[in-house]
Amino acid sequence: MRSSRKSLITLLLLPMHTLSRIASPSHSFFLSFRRPAVSSFAVAWTRSTSRHPTKSRTRRPFAFRASSTVASEEIQKFQKVQALSLSVESLTNLGFGIARVPIKENDNTILQPEAAATTSTTDEDSTEQKKWVVFIPNVIPGETCRIRIYRNHATYSDADLIQVLTPSEDRIEPKCGLANVCGGCQYQHVKIERQRAIKTQQVQELFEDWGLKRDEFPKVLETLEPSLRSTNQKKDKDSGNSLKSYEIGPIGFKEKASRRLVDVPYCHIATPAINTALEQIRNEKRMEAIEERLKKPSKGATLLLRDAEGVVETNHTEYVDTIVNGLTFRFQAGNFFQNNPYMLPKMVDLVVSAATAPSPKGEPMTHLIDCYCGSGLFALGSSSFFDVCVGIEVNAKAVEEAKGNAALNGIENCDFVSASAEAIFQSQDPVSWVGRECWWRGGCDDNNRKTLLVKDFPRDNTVVVVDPPRKGCSPEFLEQLDQYRPARVVYMSCDPATQARDASFLVGHGYKIMSVQPFDLFPQTRHIECLAVFDRVIN
Numbered sequence: 001m002r003s004s005r006k007s008l009i010t011l012l013l014l015p016m017h018t019l020s021r022i023a024s025p026s027h028s029f030f031l032s033f034r035r036p037a038v039s040s041f042a043v044a045w046t047r048s049t050s051r052h053p054t055k056s057r058t059r060r061p062f063a064f065r066a067s068s069t070v071a072s073e074e075i076q077k078f079q080k081v082q083a084l085s086l087s088v089e090s091l092t093n094l095g096f097g098i099a100r101v102p103i104k105e106n107d108n109t110i111l112q113p114e115a116a117a118t119t120s121t122t123d124e125d126s127t128e129q130k131k132w133v134v135f136i137p138n139v140i141p142g143e144t145c146r147i148r149i150y151r152n153h154a155t156y157s158d159a160d161l162i163q164v165l166t167p168s169e170d171r172i173e174p175k176c177g178l179a180n181v182c183g184g185c186q187y188q189h190v191k192i193e194r195q196r197a198i199k200t201q202q203v204q205e206l207f208e209d210w211g212l213k214r215d216e217f218p219k220v221l222e223t224l225e226p227s228l229r230s231t232n233q234k235k236d237k238d239s240g241n242s243l244k245s246y247e248i249g250p251i252g253f254k255e256k257a258s259r260r261l262v263d264v265p266y267c268h269i270a271t272p273a274i275n276t277a278l279e280q281i282r283n284e285k286r287m288e289a290i291e292e293r294l295k296k297p298s299k300g301a302t303l304l305l306r307d308a309e310g311v312v313e314t315n316h317t318e319y320v321d322t323i324v325n326g327l328t329f330r331f332q333a334g335n336f337f338q339n340n341p342y343m344l345p346k347m348v349d350l351v352v353s354a355a356t357a358p359s360p361k362g363e364p365m366t367h368l369i370d371c372y373c374g375s376g377l378f379a380l381g382s383s384s385f386f387d388v389c390v391g392i393e394v395n396a397k398a399v400e401e402a403k404g405n406a407a408l409n410g411i412e413n414c415d416f417v418s419a420s421a422e423a424i425f426q427s428q429d430p431v432s433w434v435g436r437e438c439w440w441r442g443g444c445d446d447n448n449r450k451t452l453l454v455k456d457f458p459r460d461n462t463v464v465v466v467d468p469p470r471k472g473c474s475p476e477f478l479e480q481l482d483q484y485r486p487a488r489v490v491y492m493s494c495d496p497a498t499q500a501r502d503a504s505f506l507v508g509h510g511y512k513i514m515s516v517q518p519f520d521l522f523p524q525t526r527h528i529e530c531l532a533v534f535d536r537v538i539n
Contacts, residue, residue, distance in 0.1 A: 083148045085165060088139045093202055093497060095186030095526035097139035099147075100131035134159050137256045138180050138189055140168040141198075158257060170194035176268040183262070184253040185269060186526040196223040196520050199528045203496045203518045210504040212513070223518040223528070226343040246296050248289050251282055251303075269524050277305050277312040306333040309341075324348060324381065327409050331375045331401045338377065340521050347519060347531070348381040351490055354515070354533045355463045356385045359487040361538065367462040369454065369486070371421040371477070376402030376414065378465050378492070383411045390431045390454060391416045392424040421468070422477040425484045427454055455484075463488040472498030482509045489534040496530045503532055510537050 086099035133156040136147050144166040147159040161180075164171070174180065174188035187195045204220040252264030265282065266275050281303060288294035306313045308320035316334025323329075324344045331337050338344050356365055366387045370379035373391030375398055383389050383406075391414065393399050399418040406414045412434035417424065430451040464486045466473060472495065473481075481489070482505075489506060493499035496518070503513060511534040519529040 083146065083162065085144060085146050086134060086136070088136065088141050088143045088145060090141050091198060091202070092135065093206070093526065095137075097136040097141070097143075097145075099134045099136060099145075101134060103130040103132055132157070136161055137186075139164070140171055140190055140194070143168050143171070160257070168194075178262055178264060181255050181262055182253050182264060183256045184264065184267065185524045186256075188268075188524050192225075192523060195523065196225060196518075199223045199518050199520060203500075203516060203528060203530055206496050206500040207503060207513075207516065210500040212500070212504060212507060218513065218515060220516045220518065223520045224343075224346060225520050225523070226340055226346075246289050248286050251285075271307045273307045273310055273312050274305050277314070281305070281314065304334060306339075308333070324377065327380055327405075329375055329377065329380075329401075329405050330408060331405075332397070335375070335395075335398060335401065337375055338521075343519060343521050343529075344377075347492070347521075347529070348378065350517060350531055351378050351465060351492065352382045352385060354490045354531070355382055355465060355488070357488075359460055360535045361460055361487075363461055365461055365463050365488065367457040369424060369457070369462065369464045371424060371464060371466045372468045373402060373416065374398050374467070376405050376416065378467065379414050379416070380405055380409060380411055382465075383414050387413065388431060388450070388452070389414045390424070392419055392421055394418070394420050421466070422474065422480045424454055425480045429453075457486075459485055460487050462486040463490060465490045465492070467492040468498075470495045470498065473502050478502060478505050482506075485510075485536060487536050491532045491534065493530050493532070494527070496528055499530055499532060503534070506534050511535065512537050 084101075086101065088097040088099055090098050092098060134147065134149070135156060136145060136159050138161050139145055143164055145161055146163040146165055148162055149157050149159050151158040170191045170193075171189055172191055174185075176182070176185070176188060179185055179188040187198075190198070200220055200223045203223075207220070250261040250263035252262045254260070255262055265279065267278070270278070285294060285303065289296070304314060304316055306320060308322055311320070313320050313333040316332065318333050319330050320333050321328055321330050322337065322341055322344075324341065325348055329337065338347070355368060359365055365385075368379065368382055368386045368389040370376075370382075370389060370391040373379050373393045374395075376391055379389040379391040379402070391399075391402055393402065393416065396418040399416045402414075402416040406412070406416070415431045417427065417429065417431075419427070430453055432449055432451050434449055464481065464484075466489065468477075472493070489511065491499060491502065507513060514533040514535050515531075516533075517531045519531070521527065521529040
């Protein structure tokens with residue numbers, strides 16, 4: 001499990017008396033597994049409805065791309081706890097295996113286990129025949145498995161894995177004894193090379209799923225891996241209304257396919273520093289609850305551990321420092337910051353390389369706009385290559401941190417604005433900066449500062465970097481980006497599904513995909529970070 005240490009994990013902390021409520025859909029408390037950021041552990045209460053691979057907000061289940069599944073209330077579904085043998089075709093973008101069972105054309109009934117067990121997905125007529133979808137955890141495409149149905153939905157069924165009948169050559173024994181039930185990881189049973197091949201294929205299929213033909217963009221590059229194991233973590237938060245004595249039950253992740261919790265005393269994909277701190281904090285919180293020193297959570301509690309440069313911080317308001325490519329970034333432990341310090345240098349280098357390449361007209365790029373800039377990672381990391389960089393971020397606290405990081409590193413050609421991303425293109429607030437020539441002379445006074453409106457940036461020499469949240473760019477932002485028409489868009493995403501959706505928009509509005517590069521920022525999990533580069537087509 002090389003290069004697999006995480007520094008951000010979210011766990012659920014449950015008082016004992018609430019465990020009986022877990023089975024109730026209307027009161028389902030589950031662990032919100034935050035993007036496994038290679039630097040943090042978090043113990044969290046979260047109240048929400050369950051999410052299944054087919055109901056993941058805007059994320060379309062790419063594995064259904066070429067299927068002829070059925071959605072009919074008249075289908076005679078499986079009986080619960082029914083067992084059968086199936087072949088796994090592919091994986092969803094949430095890490096579940098997909099198997100399909102033929103449906104009889106004459107009476108719309110699913111073939112029984114004996115028939116389904118002998119059905120091959122390679123039959124010539126398989127793409128034409130109606131199929132019923134079954135989701136299975138802990139499997140690898142190509143395997144044949146014995147499974148048991150435990151829940152039927154309108155268009156698919158959920159199953160438990162009983163036995164792997166024909167294992168893949170890429171199957172390995174998970175290092176963690178909880179890997180088969182814990183929702184923290186999806187791929188510990190898969191060799192790391194196959195994990196990355198799966199992620200590369202998923203990105204390729206997602207882009208094609210949004211109508212982008214293979215000849216419209218280059219083949220997705222192989223998923224990059226971290227160069228070393230990472231070491232970072234994140235926060236501590238409790239909420240409640242009384243100081244009565246009570247016992248805390250499981251502290252851990254939600255199970256892979258239920259709302260029950262798995263107690264996680266040690267996580268094999270967290271950093272050693274986090275595991276040391278986790279053991280101590282688990283004991284402390286349990287004693288505080290028993291000794292009436294910890295408020296009983298009414299809706300939940302979050303315990304966050306961020307490992308920054310080997311020091312674990314549990315107070316989300318405390319500031320921590322992380323060094324990336326020689327630049328120091330200071331931010332509150334509870335604020336968002338990319339959480340794999342051993343992958344970050346590669347990510348920043350590739351963003352800078354893409355942003356600084358000559359424009360489609362062969363001219364140098366001189367102006368950079370960093371949308372969703374956070375604490376200034378990409379703007380500050382690119383600053384030495386541009387005349388001016390401006391970052392925009394809706395989180396005012398993050399903008400303060402970005403400005404502080406610019407001052408901390410002596411960077412004077414970057415400015416940061418607190419506003420929604422789409423506001424940057426029409427902003428009437430001038431960008432203020434000191435030219436690089438002043439750095440070489442040892443600095444300039446305020447009389448030498450330059451100002452310019454973003455709308456007056458030279459479009460043929462301007463690159464826009466975007467790193468939006470999981471939901472992707474808003475329609476309003478994309479429309480204004482289209483009207484602004486910079487020479488290049490460099491798009492970093494934590495969800496290739498929404499990135500592919502936005503890529504379809506950009507390609508349809510005069511941009512060409514130059515490259516698509518996935519990053520294995522979170523090994524052993526389904527999560528993928530992905531960089532796509534778009535150049536404006538010259539008429």
